[in-house]
Amino acid sequence: MARSLLRKALRGLSLAQVRHVTPVPFRRAGPEVLEVYRAVESEFGVLAPPVVLHAAAPAALRASWVMLRDVVLAPGLLDRGTKEAVAAAVSQANECPYCVTVHTATTARFGGGRVDLADTGRFTADELPEVLGVATTLQYFNRMVSVFLTERPMPPYAPAFMLGPVTRMLTGLIASAVSTPPGRNPLPEAPLPDELAWAAGSPVVAQALARSKAVFDSAPVPEAARVLLAAELSTWDGRPKGPSRRWAWDAAARVGPRDRAAVRLALLCAFAPYQVDDEVIRDARADDAALIELAAWASMAAAVRATALTKSPA
Structure with a gap:
């Protein structure tokens, strides 16, 4: 009962961390959003920002x-x-x-040790899809969090001195959450794309990533952004681009004026999310x-x- 009340009390804390978009509180959430919110509180422990x-x-x-x-x-x-x-690394x-x-705090709470991302050889072939699945999931969340959260x-x-106590409270709730049975995937079925073939050894990981990617890919993204991002990714070496943002502006100049703001945001989210600021958001947004x-x-x-x-998250 006490944990349930604390989770409800912390909902405002979760919403207050969101920036650039208006967070959706419980009381205004539609049925689909409310269903996810309740699942997150139950299975993650808190309403995860x-x-x-x-x-x-x-x-x-x-x-x-789902991811x-x-x-x-x-x-x-x-x-x-x-x-x-792995998530912390x-x-x-x-x-x-x-x-x-x-993730550093939750690693300690769950008794995890340090993982060297350059040494995936410590894991068995059967374990590797889970390792790379966590890596892919965090590659995604790191980008979204860098743009949309504090x-x-x-x-x-x-105040900064509250970080330690707040983190300990949050990780305590996370550790007390109900264990999640795998594979209850509500997303539409999707084939495993070639670039996720390494996940085939774990059906749960494979379907979570394939179905989630299919949902993201179905978004009404300008075709110019799809073509340009695919081209940039095909030659990417995995390192962040920068330190300036001129590369994004130069790349976006190759598309029509109508799509340039969206292309700049897409490129920055993919390659340098920490460089997204209010101006980039303002220029790109419709809603x-x-x-x-x-x-x-x-x-x-x-x-x-x-x-x-x-095949390494580093």
């Missing part, structure tokens, strides 16, 4: 939750502590302070749903490519 930020686009919200639940939370060959350690490599804070799992007005759908599509495309490059 990295999932909540998708609420303006219900299909993307559900797809993001988190079936790939990271659900029992598999790897224990939860090891999965959290990927987040550190991507320099996502929010995700580093959360840098730490607290409201922007909260919150379109903004989330565009960013989610680009983030997933880059996440899949990042893992496929070397």
Whole structure:
């Protein structure tokens, strides 16, 4: 009972961390969003802001939750502590302070150790799809979180000294959540794309990623953005682009004026999400749903490519 009341009390904390889009509170959530919110609270432990930020686009919200639940939370060959350690390592490599804070703390809470992303040889062939699945999922969430959440799992007005106590409280709730049975995937069936062939050894991971990717790919993204991002990903070496944003502006200049703002946002989400600012969002947006759908599509495309490059999340 006490945990249930605490989870409800923390809903406002979760919503306060969302930026660039208007968060959807419980009381205004439609049936599809409300169903996901309740599942997240029950199975993750708290209303997770990295999932909540998708609420303006219900299909993307559900797809993001399926990835988190079936790939990271659900029992598999790897224990939860090891999965959290992989998540923390990927987040550190991507320099996502929010995700580093959360997954480092949950690694400790679940008894996980340090994972060297350059040494996947410590895992068996059967375990590797789960390792790479967690890596791909975090590659996705790191990008979305860097764009749409605050840098730490607290409201922007909260004093820094509160980070430790808040993090301990959150990880305690996460650790107390109900174990998630794998494979209860509500998304439409989808074939496993070639770039996710490495996931075939784990049907749960394979279907979570394939179905979620299909949802993200179905978004009404400008064709010019699809073509240009595919071309940029095909020659990408896996490292962030920058430090300036001139490369994104130069690339976007190759498409028509109508699509340039959307292309710039898509490129930045894929290759340098930390460079997305208010100006980029303002130029690209039509409404919150379109903004989330565009960013989610680009983030997933880059996440899949990042893992496929070397079969290593680094």
